[in-house]
Amino acid sequence: MTPGARVEATIELLTAIDADDQAPDHIVDGYFRSRRYAGSGDRRDVGGRVYDVLRRRAKLDWWIERTGLSLETNSRLRAISFLILEERKSLDDVKAMFTGTRHCPELLSDPEAELAEALYGRPLLNRDMPDHVRLEYPEWMDRPFRALWGDKLEQEMSALNQVAPLDLRVNTIKGTPEDALARLQEDYITCAPTSLSPLGIRVEGKVRLGGTRAFKEGLVEVQDEGSQLVSMLCGAKPGMTVVDYCAGAGGKTLALAAAMADEGRLSGRLFALDISRYRMDRMTPRLKRAGAVQVRRRAIAAVDEPWVEEHKGFADRVLIDVPCTGTGSWRRNPDARWCFTPERLAEIRENQQRIMLSAAELVKPHGRLIYVTCSLLQEENEQQLAWFVEKKPEFQPIPIDEVWSETVGGPPPPSGPCLRLSPASAGTDGFFCAVLERQR
Secondary structure (H helix, E strand, O other): OOHHHHHHHHHHHHHHHHHOOOOHHHHHHHHHHOOOOOOHHHHHHHHHHHHHHHHOHHHHHHHHHHOOOOOOOOHHHHHHHHHHHOOOOOHHHHHHHOOOOOOOOOOOOHHHHHHHHHHOOOOOOOOOOOHHHHOOOOHHHHHHHHHHHHHHHHHHHHHHOOOOOEEEEEOOOOOOHHHHHHHHHHOOOOEEEOOOOOOEEEEOOOOOHHHOHHHHOOOEEEOOHHHHHHHHOOOOOOOOEEEEOOOOOOHHHHHHHHHOEEOOEEOOEEEEEEOOHHHHHHOHHHHHHHOOOOOEEEEOOOOOOHHHHHOOOOEEEEEEEOOOOOHHHOOOOHHHHHOOOHHHHHHHHHHHHHHHHHHHOOEEEEEEEEEEEOOOOHHHOHHHHHHHHHHOOOEEEOOHHHHHHHHOOOOOOOOOOOEEEOHHHHOOOOEEEEEEEEOO
16 A cells, blocks of 8 residues: 555544444454455554554644634544644645545645644644643543542553553463463464463464464453453352343453353353343354353343343342443543543443342342443442442442452452552553442
8 A cells, every 4th residue: 555545544444433333443454354455564554543543632633723724623634633743744745645546535625735734843742732632531521530540640541542452361161371371372472471360361562363273262362451350350150140231242251151160161050141132142153162152141121121020139140341431441442532421421320320220130148249340430430339339228348358359369459449440550451340249
């Protein structure tokens, strides 16, 4: 691909990401699957630039507005601004890529050329930028983030703007961590055990994991170290009845299945529930590869699900990884930070509360409800926990130190009533986890 064609691909992908709810990596992968002519270098260059623009969106938009040209911000203007401000291109350089010829972006309009000229020679960072622009988060989240982190705001937000590592979980149905490390190294994958999860492996650099024996044979699964830890905190064991209430793509379901395995086979009953039948169906090949086909899957209604009414008080463990703003996963989905408003947060909180009340019905006396989000906002975490305990006083939180000692072993990274992880504090995605036990 020519430099111009790579820029055009960048603009097309940024536009598609803005218009679609899918994660950026899925959109990028789908884009290049239909363009076999693009080489590995093209994919690296375009993919890297797309993510770089997404991680600098607030600063780019600030500069576009700063020029006073009254331009309506879009993917094309962001790409032009990125080339000037970050890649230090000149106006002539940009014009040489925006030629309008085959596979290249259309010629610059007069306002676009004026924008490029106005930005030339400027640094991307400017001392007049407010913190929410400089650190790339929505202005309305400034108050909750400051309330949470105080003087650690810059450290925490800077970590959320970095590239996330590739973490794997060893599937103990198929082997040990030592087996998995040896198998990966046979395929020339540079990797090492994670620092917190005893089942985690962190891979260095970008790799084609799907071609490795360890992945094909189900010995490893892609799962962030933080997600592994909250799965372990469920304390699922062979012979139990366990429900993954918001199973999604099934990452935690697979971790629970491995924890419940006895002599290479799932022991007990493990239910994966989700409102999306499509997600339930997509889980099939993962379950087969992992050797966990005994998992029982069910698509449920968002409200008033009869299955819940029929199975009250039957589960030892119920995991609810509720839908949330996903602020803890911004390293992987940098575009997600612009998808939410205070109004949407209020809707999400109501949905979380409905799920908590419904899932709680399934927990037996002395059973446990595990509440998880990949959000960093207290509104979705500590405040929801306080609301739930007031509504359901028969559920009492267990100190996370105690749960961690039972399940993971040793002291948790941050001590406290609940587990709170972030890229800055733990090197994982952001997660919140509270474990509650139902009293008689």
